[in-house]
Amino acid sequence: xxxxxxxxxxxxxxxxxxxxxxxxxxxxxxxPFFKDVLEALRLGRKFGEYEExxxxxxxxxxxxxxxxxxxxxxxxxxxxxxxxxxxxxxxFEEKMNGYNVRIVRFGERLYAITRGGFICPYTTEKAxxxxxxxxxxxxxxxxxxxxxxxxxxxxxxxxxxxxxxIDFFVFDIRDKRTNEALPVKEKEKLSExxxxxxxxxxxxxxxxxxxxxxxxxxEDLGRKGKEGIVIKDxxxxxxxxxxxxxxxxxxxxSFAFRFFGEYGRDFMFSRIIREGFQAFELDxxxxxxRRCMRIGRAILEAIVESIREVSEGKRIYDRMRLRFYDLEVxxxxxxxxxxxxxxxxxxxxxxxxxxxxxxxxxxxxSTTDKIDFILKGNLWQ
Amino acid sequence: xxxxxxxxxxxxxxxxxxxxxxxxxxxxxxxPFFKDVLEALRLGRKFGEYEExxxxxxxxxxxxxxxxxxxxxxxxxxxxxxxxxxxxxxxFEEKMNGYNVRIVRFGERLYAITRGGFICPYTTEKAxxxxxxxxxxxxxxxxxxxxxxxxxxxxxxxxxxxxxxIDFFVFDIRDKRTNEALPVKEKEKLSExxxxxxxxxxxxxxxxxxxxxxxxxxEDLGRKGKEGIVIKDxxxxxxxxxxxxxxxxxxxxSFAFRFFGEYGRDFMFSRIIREGFQAFELDxxxxxxRRCMRIGRAILEAIVESIREVSEGKRIYDRMRLRFYDLEVxxxxxxxxxxxxxxxxxxxxxxxxxxxxxxxxxxxxSTTDKIDFILKGNLWQ
Numbered sequence: 001x002x003x004x005x006x007x008x009x010x011x012x013x014x015x016x017x018x019x020x021x022x023x024x025x026x027x028x029x030x031x032p033f034f035k036d037v038l039e040a041l042r043l044g045r046k047f048g049e050y051e052e053x054x055x056x057x058x059x060x061x062x063x064x065x066x067x068x069x070x071x072x073x074x075x076x077x078x079x080x081x082x083x084x085x086x087x088x089x090x091x092f093e094e095k096m097n098g099y100n101v102r103i104v105r106f107g108e109r110l111y112a113i114t115r116g117g118f119i120c121p122y123t124t125e126k127a128x129x130x131x132x133x134x135x136x137x138x139x140x141x142x143x144x145x146x147x148x149x150x151x152x153x154x155x156x157x158x159x160x161x162x163x164x165x166i167d168f169f170v171f172d173i174r175d176k177r178t179n180e181a182l183p184v185k186e187k188e189k190l191s192e193x194x195x196x197x198x199x200x201x202x203x204x205x206x207x208x209x210x211x212x213x214x215x216x217x218x219e220d221l222g223r224k225g226k227e228g229i230v231i232k233d234x235x236x237x238x239x240x241x242x243x244x245x246x247x248x249x250x251x252x253x254s255f256a257f258r259f260f261g262e263y264g265r266d267f268m269f270s271r272i273i274r275e276g277f278q279a280f281e282l283d284x285x286x287x288x289x290r291r292c293m294r295i296g297r298a299i300l301e302a303i304v305e306s307i308r309e310v311s312e313g314k315r316i317y318d319r320m321r322l323r324f325y326d327l328e329v330x331x332x333x334x335x336x337x338x339x340x341x342x343x344x345x346x347x348x349x350x351x352x353x354x355x356x357x358x359x360x361x362x363x364x365x366s367t368t369d370k371i372d373f374i375l376k377g378n379l380w381q
Numbered sequence: 382x383x384x385x386x387x388x389x390x391x392x393x394x395x396x397x398x399x400x401x402x403x404x405x406x407x408x409x410x411x412x413p414f415f416k417d418v419l420e421a422l423r424l425g426r427k428f429g430e431y432e433e434x435x436x437x438x439x440x441x442x443x444x445x446x447x448x449x450x451x452x453x454x455x456x457x458x459x460x461x462x463x464x465x466x467x468x469x470x471x472x473f474e475e476k477m478n479g480y481n482v483r484i485v486r487f488g489e490r491l492y493a494i495t496r497g498g499f500i501c502p503y504t505t506e507k508a509x510x511x512x513x514x515x516x517x518x519x520x521x522x523x524x525x526x527x528x529x530x531x532x533x534x535x536x537x538x539x540x541x542x543x544x545x546x547i548d549f550f551v552f553d554i555r556d557k558r559t560n561e562a563l564p565v566k567e568k569e570k571l572s573e574x575x576x577x578x579x580x581x582x583x584x585x586x587x588x589x590x591x592x593x594x595x596x597x598x599x600e601d602l603g604r605k606g607k608e609g610i611v612i613k614d615x616x617x618x619x620x621x622x623x624x625x626x627x628x629x630x631x632x633x634x635s636f637a638f639r640f641f642g643e644y645g646r647d648f649m650f651s652r653i654i655r656e657g658f659q660a661f662e663l664d665x666x667x668x669x670x671r672r673c674m675r676i677g678r679a680i681l682e683a684i685v686e687s688i689r690e691v692s693e694g695k696r697i698y699d700r701m702r703l704r705f706y707d708l709e710v711x712x713x714x715x716x717x718x719x720x721x722x723x724x725x726x727x728x729x730x731x732x733x734x735x736x737x738x739x740x741x742x743x744x745x746x747s748t749t750d751k752i753d754f755i756l757k758g759n760l761w762q
Contacts, residue, residue, distance in 0.1 A: 073760035084758035241760060260654065265646035270761075272649075273641065276684030277755060280692070288681070296677025300669070303657030311661070374658060377465035379454035379622060380651075 004041055004056045007063040014048070023047050027055050028119040029335045033328060036060050036107025042117025043068065051179070053117040059106040066113055067179040069100050069145055069172075072230065075243045076277040078211035078218075082231055086207045086238060090231050091184050092217055094200040095242055096169055097227035098149035099156050103127050103168070104176055105136035112148075114155075118340065121332040122154050125325060126166050135194040142182075145172035147199060152323045154333070154360055160225045165323055171199040171230070181236040202229065214243065215282060222247045246291060249274050250298035257302035259316065261366030310371040316364040317345075325355045385422055385437045388444040395429070404428050408436050409500040410716045414709060417441050417488025423498030424449065432560070434498040440487040447494055448560040450481050450526055450553075453611065456624045457658040459592035459599075463612055467588045467619060471612050472565050473598055475581040476623055477550055478608035479530035480537050484508050484549070485557055486517035493529075495536075499721070502713040503535050506706060507547050516575040523563075526553035528580060533704045535714070535741055541606045546704055552580040552611065562617040583610065595624065596663060603628045627672060630655050631679035638683035640697065642747030691752040697745040698726075706736045 004024060005015035018024065027042035028034055040057040043050055051068030058064075075081040082090060100115045101123050110133055112123035131144065149156075150163035170191050173182045182190070184201070191198045205213045210231070217229060228244030249271045256263035256271070272295070279291050306316050324330040330349060337344050343363045349356035374380065385405060386396035399405065408423035409415055421438040424431055432449030439445075456462040463471060481496045482504050491514050493504035512525065530537075531544035551572050554563045563571070565582070572579045586594045591612070598610060609625030630652045637644035637652070653676070660672050687697050705711040711730060718725050724744045730737035755761065 076755045076761050077758070080758035081760065085760070257653070257657070260650075265650045268653075269641075269646045269649065272638070272680060273684065274761075276638070276681060276688060279681055280685045280688040288685075292677035292681050293674050294677070295681060296673035296675070299653060300657060300660055300673050300676060303654065304661045304669075307657060307661040374457045377458070377461035379462065379466070380457050 003039060003058045003063060007056045007065050008050065018047055021045075021047075026339070027057070027113075027117050029121070029332055029339065031121075031328075031332050033121060033124070033326075033332055034111070034119060036109050037111070037119065040119060044116075053113075053115050055113050055117045055119070057106060061107050064104070064106060064176075066102055066104050066143060066176045067174070068117060069102060069115060070179065070239070072240050072242045074274075075231070075241050076274060077281050078214045078243065079281070080211075081241070082210045082214065083207055085241060086210070086231070086233055088207060089204055089234055090207050090210050091204050091234050092202040092210075092214065092229045093171060093184075093232055094202055094221070094226065095228045095230045095244065096147040096149050096161070096171075096199050097156060097158050097248065098147040098153060098169075101127070101146050101148045101168065102176070103131055103144040103146060105133055105140070109133075110136070118336070120154075121329050121336050122322065122324075123148055125329045127168065129325070130168055131196070132194045135190070135196075139190075141175050141177065142173055143176040144168070144170050144196065145174055146170050152321055154320050154322055154337075157320050167197060169199045170196045172236075183236050184232055184234045199230075204234070218243065218245055218282075221245050225251075244274065246275060246278055246294065249278075250294050253295065253298045254302040257299050258306050259318065259364045259367050260303060260306070261368070261370045262364050306367055307371050307375070310368055311375055316368045316371070318362040318364065320360045320362075322358045322360050323352070323355050324349065324358060327356060330356065330358060384420060384439045384444060388437045388439075388446050389431065399428055402426075402428075407720070408438070408494075408498050410502070410713055410720065412502075412709075412713050414502060414505070414707075414713055415492070415500060417490050418492070418500065421500060425497075434494075434496050436494050436498045436500070438487060442488050445485070445487060445557075447483055447485050447524060447557045448555070449498060450483060450496060451560065451620070453621050453623045455655075456612070456622050457655060458662050459595045459624065460662070461592075462622070463591040463595065464588055466622060467591070467612070467614055469588060470585055470615055471588050471591050472582060472615050473584040473586070473591075473595065473610045474552060474565075474613055475583055475602070475607065476609045476611045476625065477528040477530050477542070477552075477580050478537060478539050478629065479528040479534060479550075482508070482527050482529045482549065483557070484512055484525040484527060486514055486521070490514075491517070499717070501535075502710050502717050503703065503705075504529055506710045508549065510706070511549055512577070513575045516571070516577075520571075522556050522558065523554055524557035525549070525551050525577065526555055527551050533702055535701050535703055535718075538701050548578060550580045551577045553617075564616045565613055566615065580611075585615070599624065599626055599663075602626050606632075625655065627656060627659055627675065630659075631675050634676065634679045635683040638680050639687050640699065640745045640748050641684060641687070642749070642751045643745050687748055688752050688756070691749055692756055697749045697752070699743040699745065701741045701743075703739045703741050704733070704736050705730065705739060708737060711737065711739060 023043050023045050024041045027040040036059050038058045043054040046052050053068030055066040102113045104111055110127045111119050112127040114120045146168040149161050150166035151157055151159050152166045173187045202217055222245035225247055227248040230240045230242050232240045252271045256268045275295055345361040347359035349358045404424050404426050405422045408421040417440050419439045424435040427433050434449030436447040483494045485492055491508045492500050493508040495501045527549040530542050531547035532538055532540050533547045554568045583598055584594055603626035606628055608629040611621045611623050613621045633652045637649045656676055726742040728740035730739045
C-alpha cells in the first residue's frame with residue numbers, strides 16, 4: 001500500500017481515501033515466472049486521473065505505474081457523431097475481437113496485463129515468445145496496447161482471423177506512466193521497425209465524408225464476421241470512438257443469452273439498442289428484415305441451445321482450447337483464474353509438439369441451475 | 382396510521398415496524414365522488430400476510446381491509462409444471478389483457494381499486510355504471526376481482542376484445558378480508574345470477590393431459606392476439622398459475638422497447654426468456670423461424686419507430702382514449718395520475734352523446750431525451 005502511495009505521488013489524505021474505498025486488490029500470483037515483480041496491485045475502479053485497471057508494481061528495478069487502458073466511447077450513429085467529434089482527417093482502424101492487453105517490460109522480462117489490471121500468466125508466456133523485447137530497451141517508457149486474438153484465447157476465442165493459436169496486434173503505443181498515445185503514423189513506424197503486427201488501418205478520410213465511407217467499411221467487415229472500427233484522430237489528441245457491426249452485436253447477444261444466468265441485462269440491452277440505431281441509420285426494407293431475423297435468431301437459438309443441453313442432463317459451460325509451453329505456467333494460470341473468481345475446470349494437458357494443449361471449461365452454474373429448476377416444473381418468480 | 386394498526390390487528394411492535402419501513406402511502410384523492418371514504422392507505426410492499434396493494438380504509442361504516450390481489454406465478458414450460466402443481470382436474474381460464482381491478486362496496490357506493498391499492502376515479506366511475514351493486518348487499522364480505530378491458534383503458538388499451546369502451550370481466554370472487562377465493566363453479570353461478578361477465582373458461586381437463594390441451598389452447602389464443610391462460614384448481618385451494626402466448630410476450634417487448642428509457646431491463650429480459658422456453662417446448666423448425674422473426678421484429682420495429690419520431694422532432698408518448706361521464710371525475714383522475722408520478726397531458730374533453738372523450742398522453746421523457754441525445758451526435762456511456 002505504501003509503495004502505491006509513493007508510486008502515484010498521493011497526498012496522505014488521498015492515500016487514506018484509496019485505502020478506505022477498497023479500490024486496490026492483488027494483481028498477480030507470486031511465482032518465479034513473474035520474478036521481476038515483488039508486489040503488484042491493481043485499481044478495481046477509477047481513482048482520480050488513474051483509470052480502472054491501472055497496475056502499480058514494485059519491481060526489481062523500482063516502482064512502476066502502468067495506466068489502465070482508457071474506456072473508448074461508442075457512437076450509436078455514424079452521422080453526425082463522427083463529424084461532431086473530430087476535425088480534419090480521421091483514421092478507421094479495425095477493432096479486432098479479442099482481449100485488450102498491455103505489454104510492458106519489468107526488469108528482465110515482458111509482462112502482459114489484461115484490461116482489469118491483472119498480470120496474466122497465459123498471455124505473458126505468449127508475449128515473451130512473440131514480442132521483440134528490444135523495443136522496450138529502446139523505449140523504456142512505452143507500453144504496447146494490443147488485441148490478443150485467435151482460437152487459443154482464454155477469454156475471447158475467435159476463428160475469423162485465421163489465427164490457430166494466439167497473436168498480438170498493436171493498436172496503440174502509449175506512455176505507460178502518462179497514458180499519452182503516439183500518433184498513428186509513429187505507431188505504424190515503430191511497429192514496422194520492431195516487427196509487430198498491428199490492427200489493420202482501413203481508411204483515412206476527411207471527417208466530412210467519414211460517415212459515408214464508414215457505412216461501406218462496416219458492411220464489409222460485417223460480411224466477414226469482424227467486430228467493427230475504432231475511429232481515430234491521426235495525432236491521437238482527441239479520444240477515439242468505436243462503432244461495431246451488426247454481426248458483432250448479434251454474436252454478443254448469442255453469447256449473453258447462451259449464458260443468460262451469468263450475463264447482465266445491461267449487456268444484452270445495450271447490444272439491442274445499438275442494433276436499433278444502426279437499423280434506423282443504415283437499413284432499407286430488405287436489410288431491416290434480415291436484421292430482425294438475425295437478432296431474433298441470435299437470441300433464441302442461444303437460449304434454446306442451453307435449455308436443450310440441460311434437458312439432456314448436461315451442464316452449461318464455455319469451452320476454450322489453450323496451449324502452454326511450460327506446465328508451470330498452466331498451474332499458475334489455474335491459480336490466476338481461481339483468484340479471479342471463475343468457476344473453471346481443466347482437461348489433462350496433451351503434448352502437441354513443443355507445447356501442451358489444455359481445454360479450459362468455464363462452468364455457467366447459474367444458467368445451468370436456473371434452466372434445471374424450470375425444467376423440473378418449478379415456477380418463475 | 383392508528384386506524385391501520387387497528388384494522389390489521391397489529392401488535393404495537395408490528396405497527397411500529399410498518400411505520401418505519403414506510404410501506405404505507407395514500408390510496409386516494411379526497412373528493413365528494415369518494416364520499417364514503419374518510420381515509421385510505423395502501424401497502425406499497427408485502428407486510429406479513431398482507432399482500433402488496435392491500436387497501437386499508439376508514440369508511441362511513443367503519444374500518445375496511447381489502448387484500449391485495451395475490452401474485453400469480455408463471456409456468457415457463459407446460460410440462461411437467463402443470464402436472465407438478467395440481468391434482469385431478471384443472472381449469473383453463475383466459476387471462477385477459479387489461480388491468481387488474483378489485484371492486485368493493487364502501488358505504489353507499491362501489492369503489493374500484495387497482496393492483497397497487499389505489500382507488501381509481503376512472504375505473505370507479507365505470508364500475509358504478511356497469512356492476513350491479515345488489516351483489517354486495519347480499520355478500521358484504523366479498524370483492525369482485527376483474528380484468529378491466531377495452532379500448533378506453535387508461536393503462537392497457539387493447540382492441541382484440543371488440544370492446545370499444547371499457548368493461549369488467551370477473552375472474553375471481555374473494556373474501557376481501559381473508560383473500561379466500563370461491564370455487565370456480567360458485568364464481569360462475571354468482572356471476573350469472575348478478576349479470577357479471579366473466580373471463581372465458583376455456584377447458585376443464587385432467588392434469589395428466591393438461592399440457593397437451595394447453596398447447597392447442599395457447600396456439601389458438603395466440604392466433605387471435607390474446608394474452609394467455611390462468612390454470613386453476615376448480616376448488617381454488619391451490620394457487621393458480623399463468624402462461625402466456627408468444628404474441629403477448631412480443632407485444633410486451635414492442636411496448637418496452639418503444640419506451641426503452643422508461644421500461645426496466647428485467648421486464649424485457651423476462652419476456653425474452655419466456656420465448657426461449659416456449660420455443661424449446663413447442664416449436665418445430667418452421668414455428669421456430671417464425672418466432673425468431675416475430676421477436677426480432679417486435680423489438681427492432683419498436684426502437685426504430687421511436688428513433689424515427691424523435692428524428693422528426695416529435696416527443697415519444699403513449700396515448701390512450703378515455704371517456705368520462707362526469708367532468709369532475711376527469712379532474713379527479715388528473716390529480717390521481719399526477720400523484721402516481723405519471724408525466725401526463727390531457728386533451729380538451731369533446732362531448733360524445735352522454736359522455737366526454739379525452740386523450741390521455743403519457744410522456745416518455747427519458748426515451749425522448751436519450752434518443753435526442755444520440756441523434757445529436759453524442760456518445761454512449
